[in-house]
Amino acid sequence: MTDSLTVRDNRTGQEYDVPIVDGAIKAADLGKIRTADDEPGLAVYDPGFVNTASCRSAVTFIDGDKGILEYRGYPIEQLAEKSTFLEVAYLLVHGELPTKAEYEAWVHEITFHTFVHENVKSFMEGFRYDAHPMGMLMASVGALSTFYPDAVHISDAENRHMQIVRMIAKMPTLGAWSFRHAQGKPFVYPDNELGYTANFLSMLFKMSEQNYVADPRIVKALDTLFILHADHEQNCSANAVRSVGSSQVDPYSSVAAGIGALYGPLHGGANEAVLRMLRRIGTKDKIPAFIEGVKAGEERLMGFGHRVYKNYDPRAKIIKKACDDVFEVTGVNPLLEIAQELERIALEDEYFVKRKLYPNVDFYSGLIYEALQFPPEMFTVLFAIGRTPGWLAQWNELVQDKEQKIARPKQIYTGERGLTFTPASERWA
Ligand code: ACO
Numbered sequence: 001m002t003d004s005l006t007v008r009d010n011r012t013g014q015e016y017d018v019p020i021v022d023g024a025i026k027a028a029d030l031g032k033i034r035t036a037d038d039e040p041g042l043a044v045y046d047p048g049f050v051n052t053a054s055c056r057s058a059v060t061f062i063d064g065d066k067g068i069l070e071y072r073g074y075p076i077e078q079l080a081e082k083s084t085f086l087e088v089a090y091l092l093v094h095g096e097l098p099t100k101a102e103y104e105a106w107v108h109e110i111t112f113h114t115f116v117h118e119n120v121k122s123f124m125e126g127f128r129y130d131a132h133p134m135g136m137l138m139a140s141v142g143a144l145s146t147f148y149p150d151a152v153h154i155s156d157a158e159n160r161h162m163q164i165v166r167m168i169a170k171m172p173t174l175g176a177w178s179f180r181h182a183q184g185k186p187f188v189y190p191d192n193e194l195g196y197t198a199n200f201l202s203m204l205f206k207m208s209e210q211n212y213v214a215d216p217r218i219v220k221a222l223d224t225l226f227i228l229h230a231d232h233e234q235n236c237s238a239n240a241v242r243s244v245g246s247s248q249v250d251p252y253s254s255v256a257a258g259i260g261a262l263y264g265p266l267h268g269g270a271n272e273a274v275l276r277m278l279r280r281i282g283t284k285d286k287i288p289a290f291i292e293g294v295k296a297g298e299e300r301l302m303g304f305g306h307r308v309y310k311n312y313d314p315r316a317k318i319i320k321k322a323c324d325d326v327f328e329v330t331g332v333n334p335l336l337e338i339a340q341e342l343e344r345i346a347l348e349d350e351y352f353v354k355r356k357l358y359p360n361v362d363f364y365s366g367l368i369y370e371a372l373q374f375p376p377e378m379f380t381v382l383f384a385i386g387r388t389p390g391w392l393a394q395w396n397e398l399v400q401d402k403e404q405k406i407a408r409p410k411q412i413y414t415g416e417r418g419l420t421f422t423p424a425s426e427r428w429a
Pocket residue numbers: 266267268270294299300301302303304305306307308355357360361362
């Protein structure tokens with residue numbers, strides 16, 4: 001068996017051997033296939049990169065058929081149960097688990113970079129009273145590039161490390177302040193006595209009390225949710241970070257692009273749609289009729305199905321368990337019963353079984369966020385805070401990858417050619 005592909009171009013009768021490396025062929029090799037020297041080479045048409053690998057990456061592994069997700073080789077289940085978000089962030093960015101000394105230094109660095117310049121505060125105060133928190137987050141992260149102009153030195157490893165620490169550290173501050181602004185409440189400064197997630201909760205919910213102490217079960221559950229969202233290989237927002245980063249711009253601008261991608265309803269917004277759906281179903285007795293409507297193609301069962309996972313999304317299993325922990329503190333979200341019954345019925349129904357439709361990460365996460373008093377606009381902000389180490393790990397890998405070039409896809413031109421321009425004064429005469 002040879003690791004190559006033999007392609008016969010029926011236009012010319014010529015055959016080509018294209019090497020296969022790591023289960024892929026190079027699109028550039030197909031470019032050598034042409035009908036004449038002055039004709040363009042064969043291109044690959046793949047809107048949405050459905051079957052195109054854009055990079056080599058050692059950050060995250062997914063096997064969608066088996067329902068496996070691993071960060072740097074470690075199964076998500078083990079990380080969610082036994083690690084912390086900051087340790088996972090270290091793992092994603094550095095590629096290895098930290099020693100005790102490395103972990104302590106990492107936590108210290110991140111903790112002491114949680115404050116933002118006072119001008120960032122006045123900048124954020126300038127948003128309209130009803131500004132969407134995700135738009136505020138995206139703009140504020142982009143604005144950080146103006147506060148740290150040295151971030152343009154992306155080939156300096158020490159400099160990259162500094163910006164990575166700053167961004168992971170400041171994201172909860174910016175996220176919490178976006179929330180407070182929308183609520184008309186004063187911004188709460190970071191409390192460096194608190195851990196990463198406890199500090200975030202303090203900046204979100206502290207009012208007149210001296211110290212805000214969140215319930216440890218809530219802190220743990222939110223920390224776990226951050227771990228589950230920390231990376232997901234070449235998803236839409238990671239691809240946006242890489243695409244913009246490939247121009248060698250600073251990492252704040254690249255991550256702001258990632259936040260923009262995540263903002264969209266096809267990426268970060270499905271959990272809100274799940275809540276709307278559960279609320280509309282309302283009671284368990286309405287579930288069978290709803291399922292029939294889904295099967296008849298009238299609508300989709302939101303929170304079910306995934307482009308990559310054709311098995312139970314491993315993150316959904318862990319979130320289900322986190323629901324129990326959160327509801328022990330907040331009281332059960334009445335929509336949970338409907339969600340569980342919906343899942344039970346769908347998993348036994350041939351329509352869903354045959355199409356390999358299982359709950360995805362969004363099926364239960366909205367229920368937790370709602371129980372924690374977050375309005376739906378904040379759901380994607382929480383996602384963005386969790387995803388930041390993943391974006392930065394992807395970016396850090398990109399800028400050191402010698403094979404990477406500026407992202408610049410080809411197109412198949414379908415427009416007119418060679419028209420003759422008539423000035424407006426003559427056309428409109
Ligand atoms: N409910 C009912 N039927 C579904 C669902 C669903 N949620 N998802 C897919 N199907 C059906 C399709 O109708 C199609 O059936 P057919 O073969 O009879 O036409 C088949 O399953 C395959 O569906 P596709 O749309 O081709 O699958 P694709 O991989 O393109 O879509 C997606 C994946 C967008 C996630 C889809 O499953 C969906 O819309 N789910 C609901 C929205 C959702 O939960 N999104 C969150 C994803 S997780 C995340 O982004 C963080």
